Amino acid sequence: MNDLIRAIHSAQDLEKKVEYYFTMTGGEKLSLLQDLGKRKSEDTGIFLNAVYPQETDKEVRKLIRKSIFRLRSSGVKVEEPRAK
Numbered sequence: 001m002n003d004l005i006r007a008i009h010s011a012q013d014l015e016k017k018v019e020y021y022f023t024m025t026g027g028e029k030l031s032l033l034q035d036l037g038k039r040k041s042e043d044t045g046i047f048l049n050a051v052y053p054q055e056t057d058k059e060v061r062k063l064i065r066k067s068i069f070r071l072r073s074s075g076v077k078v079e080e081p082r083a084k
Contacts, residue, residue, distance in 0.1 A: 045078030
């Protein structure tokens with residue numbers, strides 16, 4: 001999981017990151033999102049916005065919205081999450 005966090009902050013392919021995210025279990029997703037919520041970078045916001053529309057778990061979607069709100073509140077430029 002730490003590899004994914006490092007990959008999110010590097011300039012690797014976003015599609016591969018999103019694809020890997022959806023292979024994770026619900027608990028792993030929650031743990032990852034809690035770690036990402038502590039990081040303040042635009043790359044994190046881009047990743048969160050990429051996974052939000054495809055996420056089906058209500059609790060995970062709520063955590064994604066909270067993380068995006070924290071990023072925006074700290075001054076990081078991040079778009080509002082949009083559902084399909």
